[in-house]
Amino acid sequence: xxxxxxxxxxxxxxxxxxxxxxxxxxxxxxxxxxxxxxxxxxxxxxxxxxxxxxxxxxxxxxxxxxxxxxxxxxxxxxxxxxxxxxxxxxxxxxxxxxxxxxxxxxxxxxxxxxxxxxxxxxxxxxxxxxxxxxxxxxxxxxxx
Amino acid sequence: xxxxxxxxxxxxxxxxxxxxxxxxxxxxxxxxxxxxxxxxxxxxxxxxxxxxxxxxxxxxxxxxxxxxxxxxxxxxxxxxxxxxxxxxxxxxxxxxxxxxxxxxxxxxxxxxxxxxxxxxxxxxxxxxxxxxxxxxxxxxxxxx
DNA sequence: AACGGGATTAGAACTATTCTAAACTGTGAG
DNA sequence: CTCACAGTTTAGAATAGTTCTAATCCCGTT
Numbered sequence: 382x383x384x385x386x387x388x389x390x391x392x393x394x395x396x397x398x399x400x401x402x403x404x405x406x407x408x409x410x411x412x413x414x415x416x417x418x419x420x421x422x423x424x425x426x427x428x429x430x431x432x433x434x435x436x437x438x439x440x441x442x443x444x445x446x447x448x449x450x451x452x453x454x455x456x457x458x459x460x461x462x463x464x465x466x467x468x469x470x471x472x473x474x475x476x477x478x479x480x481x482x483x484x485x486x487x488x489x490x491x492x493x494x495x496x497x498x499x500x501x502x503x504x505x506x507x508x509x510x511x512x513x514x515x516x517x518x519x520x521x522x523x524x525x
Numbered sequence: 526x527x528x529x530x531x532x533x534x535x536x537x538x539x540x541x542x543x544x545x546x547x548x549x550x551x552x553x554x555x556x557x558x559x560x561x562x563x564x565x566x567x568x569x570x571x572x573x574x575x576x577x578x579x580x581x582x583x584x585x586x587x588x589x590x591x592x593x594x595x596x597x598x599x600x601x602x603x604x605x606x607x608x609x610x611x612x613x614x615x616x617x618x619x620x621x622x623x624x625x626x627x628x629x630x631x632x633x634x635x636x637x638x639x640x641x642x643x644x645x646x647x648x649x650x651x652x653x654x655x656x657x658x659x660x661x662x663x664x665x666x667x668x669x
Numbered sequence: 670a671a672c673g674g675g676a677t678t679a680g681a682a683c684t685a686t687t688c689t690a691a692a693c694t695g696t697g698a699g
Numbered sequence: 700c701t702c703a704c705a706g707t708t709t710a711g712a713a714t715a716g717t718t719c720t721a722a723t724c725c726c727g728t729t
Contacts, residue, residue: 407695409707429686444709449686465663469717470685471612483651492652500646504664505638507627511666518662519609520648522655551726553676573717588678593717613686614716 393417404458411443415451419461424476426464426491427452432473464491466519481518494520537561548602555587559595563605568620570608570635571596576617608635610663625662638664 397416401408418435419425427435433448452473455461464472466484472491479496501516541560545552562579563569571579577592596617599605608616610628616635618626623640645660 407706409695411708446687446710447708450708465610465612468609468612468615483655485655494649498647498649501662502644502646503642505642507664507666508636510669511627511629512669514665514667516662516664518645518660520651520660521658522651523658525654525656551675553726555677574715590679590718591677594677 390417393421396420400460404455404460406454406458411447412451412454414439414441414443415448416455416460419455419475424474424493426472426474428470428472428489430470465517466491466521481520483520483522485522485524487523494518534561537565540564544604548599548604550598550602555591556595556598558583558585558587559592560599560604563599563619568618568637570616570618572614572616572633574614609661610635610665625664627664627666629666629668631667638662 394413394417397413397420398408400420401412401416406412414436415432418432418439419427429445429448429452432452433443433445436443436448452461452471456463456473459477461473461475462477464474464482466472466482467486467489470489472489474491474493476493481494481496481499483492483494484490485492499518501518504513504516507513538557538561541557541564542552544564545556545560550556558580559576562576562583563571573589573592573596576596577587577589580587580592596605596615600607600617603621605617605619606621608618608626610616610626611630611633614633616633618635618637620637625638625640625643627636627638628634629636643662645662648657648660651657
């Protein structure tokens with residue numbers, strides 16, 4: 382028989398707990414709740430503010446400071462990736478694989494572009510003493 | 526005969542004044558001083574703070590608010606280009622042509638990469654209703 | 670020289686983010 | 700099962716970068 386809503390919520394929590402343990406993070410209530418929201422569905426892009434609103438709207442109580450802490454810890458642990466496209470706010474991406482982004486600045490919207498589809502050629506060697514850490518491509522788009 | 530230091534300073538100011546008029550900006554003392562610093566030498570990358578320090582160290586008096594206003598007006602007028610690589614501060618680039626950047630985050634240093642040398646292939650068509658505004662490539666580097 | 674509108678300014682205000690210090694809680698030992 | 704403690708959370712203060720405000724100033728025209 383199908384699972385009830387409560388079951389799937391429990392499942393998400395259980396999965397989140399596992400994921401946290403794997404990452405070496407203690408599965409506190411707040412971290413489990415945030416991880417459940419972040420990783421339940423498909424790839425997502427959030428800001429601290431948007432995630433805080435979301436968790437609050439869900440009737441859960443997590444402070445904004447904890448949302449910031451958690452986003453950074455998750456990023457540190459490789460569960461999230463920070464996307465820098467706007468000098469006003471930070472975005473975090475649940476897709477940590479190789480990919481790039483469309484960015485619609487007027488609406489703060491990010492859209493993934495699979496890594497395989499984009500190729501960057503002709504990158505010169507970095508100046509002596511420096512090594513390449515990552516290549517970021519941002520396709521800035523606007524409403525046609 | 527060679528020009529004196531005072532002459533070349535005057536030249537820079539005269540050139541800056543012309544450049545401002547061409548861009549449709551009134552050549553005020555502050556704008557001329559900032560433009561002289563920005564465009565006297567080769568390509569430069571500045572932040573509001575760094576430019577304010579520079580103009581202050583030169584013994585000139587320009588408020589930080591004016592530096593911000595001016596950077597935005599220059600950008601608007603196509604004299605500068607804003608570079609988004611850091612979610613904590615804004616960089617402005619005197620090179621407005623087609624090019625990309627190395628970014629050494631730990632030192633807030635930007636290095637130009639000529640546009641011809643880099644090619645981005647395989648960019649998918651943007652979602653319906655959106656059009657590509659610009660393609661930014663940032664090569665994040667670290668001390669080897 | 671006087672005028673008018675844009676430009677500049679100091680300082681307040683604002684936004685996103687980080688810090689602080691106190692209260693709380695998961696976890697392993699007993 | 701309970702205790703203790705290190706790690707976590709929290710409210711609120713603090714900070715950094717940037718923008719706003721409203722008064723003053725000055726460039727270009729008359």
